[in-house]
Amino acid sequence: MGRYVARRLIYLFVVLFAVSAITFGLMHAVPGGPFDKEKALPAEIIRNLEKRYHLDEPLLNQYLRYVKEVFVPEFSTTKFSSNFEDDALFKFKIGGVYVKWMNFGPSYASRSRTVNDIFRQQLPISIQLGLMALLVAIIIGMPLGIIAALKQNTIFDYISMSVAIFGVSVPVIILGPVLIWIFAVTLKWLPATGWGSKPPYLLGFLPTSMGWNFFKYAIMPPVALGLASSAIIARLTRASLLQVVREDYVRTARAKGLQERLVITRHALKNSLIPVVTILGPMFAALVTGTFVTETVFGIPGMGKYFVISITNRDYPVIMGTILLYAVFLVIANLIVDILYAYLDPRIRYD
């Protein structure tokens, strides 16, 4: 198992290289450049800009420069300046040597920030939102699925599943404004927009205070975002549980006179979780990154919009940064899923 995890982690880097190369090629193949604006810029100005961002170099050089900036640590005996070329996600001092590692480059569209800044300041909010949405999805989805499975083909089944399907049928773009209208504009219980935490963050991603001032912002958006996912969880839980309760070992458990509740909780539920767990990894990654609409509707300063607007803006470093980030999230999430597999189903072996 240990070797397996190590292998997968090494493989993460291979995946990152492949992903970065494909993204780099694809994004440069799409027409339109970062400096095409409604007001056409004179050729000399574009040349200045391209020079500043090294876009005048051959593509291969640009790519290698990027890879070096991101993956290779840089050492210096003097302090790094606060200019963007010297920025990095990790900057620290060991002994007398200054080290910087992982410079994802400047943003072309937000001229006053680097991709590192966006990661530092916006990603934590997306993680908070994504985690809570996942929680909402599980809290709503699993019970619905379990009820539906245990009461298969009864009115409970139909109602549970209808609720779940309703959740997936109403997109955030409608649900969001309706929630705001009801709970913010009319009832004035919750704030319409905004988010209750800002830098600096605890452990790099947790809000520093978790009182009502945080949670009043964090009720509607996770619900809006997580509802669709809860339907997926409910359906999978139901399907999987239905299958498991007919397994021989469940029958055996019943046959030996175990209480129905114990049969379900102790034998059936755990095994029925396998397909659900499969979906949780990618679901979390999707909830953290696929928040464009939720963020827009609720005015949340998260990362989601950068996934979309970076492409519209041809903001190359942000495109690369966000895609690599997503890749890291997903690969690690899937690794965790695979480990959980082994935990849930001891018959699965990886060595």
Added chain:
Amino acid sequence: MRSKTFVFVSLLVLASMLLAACQPAAPEKVVETVVVEKEGQTVVVTATPEEAVAEKKSIRLNLGPGDVPTLDPALATDTSSIQVLWEIMMGLTRQDEVTNEVQPALAKSWDISEDGKTYTFHLRDDIYWVKYDAVKEEVVQVMDCQETPAPRKVTANDIYYGMLRTLKPETGSNYAYVLAFAVEGASDYNNGKTDDPATVGVKVIDDTTLEIKFVEPAAYNAAIAGMWVAYPQPSWLIDGDDCTEAQGDRWTETGFNQGIGPYVLKEWVHDSFITVVKNPFWPADVASVPQPKIDEVTWTMLDETAAFAEYETGNIDAAAVPLADIDRVKADPELSAQLTIAPNLCTYYYGFNTKAPVVDDVRVRRALSMAIDRQALIDNVTKGEQVPAQWFSRPGLAGAPTLESHPDLGIKSDAEAAKKELQSYLDEKGVTADSLDITLMFNTSSAHQKIAEAIQQMWKDTLGVNVKLVNQEWAVYLETIRSDQTPQIYRLGWCPDYADANNFIREVFAVNGSANPDKNSDGEPDGGINWKNEDFEAKVREAAKELDPVKRVELYAEAEEMLVVDAAAIAPIYWYTRVTVTKPYVTRTFGSAGQESVDKWDIDMAAKGQ
């Protein structure tokens, strides 16, 4: 069981790796992190005393979605950045936000040489560099490095430094081109032909006197001298000096930022909001910029719909009305009383590629332009009481004709005349209207799509022409409409950088203008409207230099007639308005060129509390 423990341990390791990736390194924290933390403390403190200081006047406004791209005057290109800079910075001159008249600001006055090219600006000596001190929770003056530190005043050197920093090729300023075309020697310095700053026509005579040599004796020179690209910039903060650490690209961030405007940056939480507070050191006798009455201004960065919801809940004091809500707002007794429709100096237009098949004939272009029922479009689709556009340079700009002075200038919607024009073309070619193959392209957006769909229908109903609609994603679109692939008809809008007709008609449609590019620099356009007319070129050049305002308007009127009627190279569609709601307790002005002068606003806190 051992394997399970191992699983959990490895999960923990993985989780901590994930966390670590999002966390600034622990051992020695970087400067900016430290300051951000300081910020955090401030916020905690300010959260409580609000009630104690009940007198404080604060207002919340919205800038629009997305982070403000920059607060560096050298790099700003968009309305949000320029709006905030408008309050925390100051130029030599300032165009009144309503009338767009050029007024003195940092400069008390200026002299213009005989040939109209050399401007000598006389600066005020009572404007200080200031910053917000998060520990003291107040605005303080920036001190210099002398043994007994004195407050830093804004000097001619700061402006000189600012202009040259903007022009330096390494800065990579998008808007440096405005200075490059207007100021003598600036172009060569900007494109790297020379690295000698002395060749640029900006000279510091003494601390309070600055001389700028312009390329043309143009009427808008004083306006350009007041643009953000020519704002003073703090060299000590950017490059460092004896008593200040160089902040380089980070100088605009919370904690470092220094300014000179009526407001001072207090906090910029990226992607979320910007708060500025009143500058107590702002002098009382600046005619164009009074001492602010409102103590604190917060700009949120919300989508229009979200901002309007916040307005309705009472958390934002003035907001734009989303198109979708206009019917409801107008019907609502309370909201309709808070509604104001004010002019916004932008123009929406369709351009014709005058070298593309079918629309290479002026009759077709004119017919299409006249067949657009602009009023119907405004009443039914755009709904903001926009003004049907008869020409390109929006009235309200310096030098632009107005509807009062030129009611019959330009093109008007006229279905009958349109049919006649097209018929003469059809007869000559021996074809039918429905066989014409015409494509209209717009960049993907539901607003543009609605307009395109409505106009497509008008063309079909009036002329019997079936125009195809194609849309492209924005960046691709921009490339397309500036290449030889420019479609027969394309849409664009234009808003002012400086509110002068020159920024409109000449900078857009003269050869090598924004919508008439000359990429290979052979003097012939090769994209956009693809149109060249020597008379037009001469006319707009002449108008730029004309100092008599009445004659100048006439020259622009003649140029407009050539563009939109004689050649019908574009179909102007409407002149923008701004549909806003403002809470009744706010006294305000309505900026027409993109910025609001919040320094002139007031708020009745007693009425707000009710």
Added chain:
Amino acid sequence: MTAQLKLDAKASAAGGQPLTQKGESLWKDALRRLIRNRAAVIGGIMILILYFFAIFAGVLAPYSYEKQTLTDQNKVPQWLINVFPTMKPYAQVSENYLMGADYVGRDLFSRIVYGARVSLTVALIGPFISLLIGVTYGSISGFFGGRVDNIMMRLVDVLYAFPSLLFIILLMAFFRSTFSKPDPGTFSYALSQADARLGGMLFIFIGIGLTAWETMARLTRGQVLSVREKEFIEAARTIGATNWRIMFRHILPNIVGPLVVAETLAIPGYISTEAFLSFIGLGVNPPTPSWGAMISDGAQVVRTYPNQTLFPALALAITMFAFNFLGDGLRDALDPRLRGTQ
């Protein structure tokens, strides 16, 4: 629908082999149990009706989907005002439109009927592509395991590590611009013509297809991994069954349930991907109506004219209910352990 198609294909594939005892009745049996499931039958009938609407939209819709009457924009019939009294102060009444007119005065009902074409085609093509590629790929990988599995899954990891929406956006921007003005006679010309004829749907299909199969591949592999270690597989192996036989006769029937469920669950995902693409402007070309685009457009006026998003959303919801209940029914019917019960 796709699930059924696939089912038929499988049925004939299985039918070609010499089957043992009860195996013959597997698909017949499944069908019988499917028909006995009321919810599934209703779902199936609803889907048939929806496809009927989509195919005969030209006959059923009272107006053309693109005919605008600017002066009729946002008009609503009286019955809607009775349902939503908030509209009363500003809404203009017109009884010409069953569900009201949209922002340029097009009949909402007609657009919904025509819009069924886009959504239902997406609902058909999306699963088809993702099942075809995903199941083949995933089952090979999961079944053979070891090095094959490792290599195949790492490849999926790479593709999977792209955020699919982002990938689609990039692909769409790439397709749309690269194939916008090609020379006649070339392949890209044919592609762009086909896309134009489909109202811009072709590239959406390609985009969705290219990104959706990896999920299925992973799921299939996961399922195969857990099934292949079960006793009955061991048993089949000991009596000398070939790999192919084990795959088709023993493993696939056992994992088809979760796959069908996942796929019917994915259908709403495909439909909403199309909606999201329309939302950010990369969807179908106007004025081709799609429910997704109509919902996004209507969402802007959700407070002013709720009917403009309610009806397309309702149409979408009905479709999803139908697919989901049919999917459930299929799952129950296909579960080998349920054979002979009920």
